[in-house]
Amino acid sequence: MSNRNLQAGRFKRAIGLVQRDIRKASESRGFAVSKLLTNWAEIAGEQVAAIARPVNVSYAKGGFGATLTLLTTGAQAPMLQMQTERLKERxxxxxxxxxxxxxxxxxxAPTGFAEGRADFEHAAQAPQKPVPSKAQQEAARETAAPVADDQLRxxxxxxxxNVLSRSKSS
Incomplete structure (x- = not known):
């Protein structure tokens, strides 16, 4: 018996444990395809995902022509409005x-809405870059010392x- 068969009987994939709950919660808001919620950044793109969240999908009487409601801050709304056609296609x-x-x-408001799930200020901020230590800066200066041009050095x-600080923090 292979190792794979042993694992199949003992372990379940994590998505299998929560998939029903995710589907139930998303369908209550009109999201028939929960992939729209779980993969929002991939579907909408990182820039749109940083400024907007899907809130609701409401369907017309015939079932076609749904309306997707997005939540964003007042300052970002005009930028998001310009991207609605491309976003609709995606x-x-x-x-x-x-x-x-x-x-x-x-x-x-920028801090989100009543459920507290949309924190746009923090989502739009870039992650903190590691700061090189004095030793890393000195090692880099010694390595670049033979270069004759001052600006290039x-x-x-x-x-x-920067390379040294990133390799040490990873």
Whole structure:
């Protein structure tokens, strides 16, 4: 008996444990395809995901021509409005057919809404870059010392210090 068969009887994939709960929660908000919620950053793109969250999908009486409601901050709403056609195409590609006909944008304060799940200020911030230590800066300067051009030597020293700080923090 193979190792794979032994594991299949003992372990379950994590998604199998929560898939039913995710589907139930997403369907209560109109999301027939929970992939839209779970993979929002991939579907919408990192820039849109940093400024907007899907909140609801409401369907018309016939079942076609749904409206996707997005939550964003007031300052980001005009930028998001300009991207609605492209976003609609990407969301419909997720559904596999033209399920979404309209995108409605709802504005909120930067700290999110009542459920506390949309923290746009922190989502839009870039992660902190590691700062090179004095020893790393000195090692980089020593390595770049043979370079004759002052500007190039300084640039190489900065680059070297940044590379050293990232390799130590990983």
């Amino acid at each position: 969301v419909n590609a997720c559904y596999g057919y033209a399920a979404i006909r309209h995108i409605r944008i709802t504005q909120t 300084e640039a190489l020293a900065r680059l070297g210090a």
